[in-house]
Amino acid sequence: MELIPDVLNEKCGSRVVLSHVTSRWGPLVLIALLDGTLRFSALRRRIGGVSERMLTQSLRLLEDDGLIERIAHQVVPPHVDYRLTPMGGEVAQNVLALAQCIERNLEKITLARTLRADAR
Secondary structure: OOOOOOOOOOOOOHHHHHHHHOOOOHHHHHHHHOOOOEEHHHHHHHOOOOOHHHHHHHHHHHHHOOOEEEEEEOOOOOEEEEEEOHHHHHHHHHHHHHHHHHHHOHHHHHHHHHHHHHHO
């Protein structure tokens, strides 16, 4: 049976991946890794405000989806690196474009929020 992607269909598997990519920390992980391979601690520092637990959870989900790769080095002390897969790079570029669009329009968005709050 041929898989027909349709994110608006409640049974479409792409919804799960979309929820990982658009979670609270998923987009930030993807954008941060556009700079290249990062160790866990460097990635955590790069993404302000993320807890170790939430970063670990986000990394696992994105790894399961094939968007990032985890590289465990067998050294003492052990360390782990993360990098985008080719597919992850494509997704990350699109997430970055969305983030940049929001940033370009942030003043208008803020004004709209203010006007809406004042109207209530």
